[in-house]
Amino acid sequence: MSDPTKVRVGLLRLTDSAPVIVAQEFGFFADEGIEAALSVEPSWANVSDKLAHGALDAAVILPPLAFAVTLGLRGAAQPLVVPYMLSVGGETITLEKRLGVDLRERAREKGMAAALADRLKQGGLAPLAVVHEYSNHNLLLRYWLAAADAIAGRDYEIVIVPPARTLEALQSGRIAGFCAGAPWGEVAERADAGATVATSHDVWRNAPEKALAMRERWVEANPQAMAGVLRALYRAGKFCDAPQNASYIASLLSRRAWLALDSHAILSSLPGTHGGKAVSRFSAHVVNYPWRSQAMWFLEQMKRWRLIEPKLASEAVAMRVYRPDLFAAALGPVGAPTPLRDRKREGGHSEPWSLPAAPTPIAMAPDLFCDGAIFDFE
């Protein structure tokens, strides 16, 4: 047998790092002949820099950040590919407790986005925080409030606060609320400092969340190992989706070597644990397929808020970074449902629906946007 291929994978202290941690702890990577070295990073900036300078081969990443690193928007450029998506859902919009409780009353009539938009326009509130400039959170929060006619920069300010600092920022009054990944909303609620008023599902049902980014050069040099990484993660994703495994995964993730957080806060963000406000999902309904239409949605939203040049040829970027062809080649042979196309109409489904695919149609989850929009880039 040949020597195992080494892969260095970066991750943050977030619930959606679960499949990578499970694949490591259960030996799924080893089963594929891969020696994975996981590295818990303190910031997205670290993940990006280590990818850019070749100190990491792969990472759990935010899709907008994968584009930013590829385009060199925040440091050295490094071409990344996304052959696999890790999760959907899991973000919360959590407000300072009194504000949140007050708005819940007002939201009964007009909905939470409108209630918060009204309050923001009255002025006098501290800024809202998101976890990184090039984050899903930044795009989703702006989208949600813009649909209720509150525009970032005009009606309210957005600041960047890393997840691990959200509680401190909320308690000190520096921010009026934040949008962050699980379990940080739950952490703020448990500290009696925050009230979660919405989740990413309220902005975009089953919104794509974390991606697996890999250095394009590493993938070209290690095509077999790349496929092995995907198979290991796919196995782990199925394990993470099973409700009976939730409490086990929560205690695994809570360990000091991984998230170093209260396992109860993590548990509420795992599938099958009812009561959790922002539940992540890791496998079912082709969560893991890197839809280029979703890449386009992120890129168009980045343009909308001037995070990238409006003239940028986004389709070329989406084609280069999102690689459903790599997904199909690696996971088709092990029976993963594989859509026939690289894109679909995003939005418009308020109920489960069926997607034509080989060999059988795929059961899909609702994908409604909060404003009812349909994103179609045909």
Place this chain on the structure above:
Amino acid sequence: MSLKILVIDSEPDRARSLAESLNAAGFDDVAHVAAGAGLVEAVERIAPDLIVIDMALPDRDALESVRSLSAAAPRPIVMFADEDDPALVEEAIAAGVCSYNLSGVATRDMRAIVASAVALFRRYARIETQLAAANAQLEERRIVERAKAQLMAARGIGEPQAYKWLRTKAMNENRRIVEVAADLIKGDEADALLKP
């Protein structure tokens, strides 16, 4: 030189040493702040030309959103060192130090500043590793002592016999003496002992 350098580090000793070595190299204007939720305000107030930050801090994500006052550099540039010097870049990442060039600091200065930060961060990492190793050794000795005392009390034997018993058992089971000792004190007690 009139460069304003801001050191962001939650390790006060290291920050002080870095300020001293930068002073000695001719950089007089060195400020230090610890990390935290108020970091961005501090950076905007101090308006440095260059930031040197500990990569272990989560605050880098917030830092990258800071817009510099200078029109030439509308946002901070992440720069570990001279980008043409991959060896120094690698060293900086390995040492855990990162720098942000906010107002177009010359490469020559950047290189000197980053190199002294790298050297300092390295030295601290080494001291920490040594300290951890020394602590672990101390813990191990304490566990063995405790197991010996337990054996001596339980069996009415002397210290040399107790040690010999542990050593023989370890050899027979192909394990380390400390593992056998920890087993002996067993369960929660051993766990408590293993904690720093």
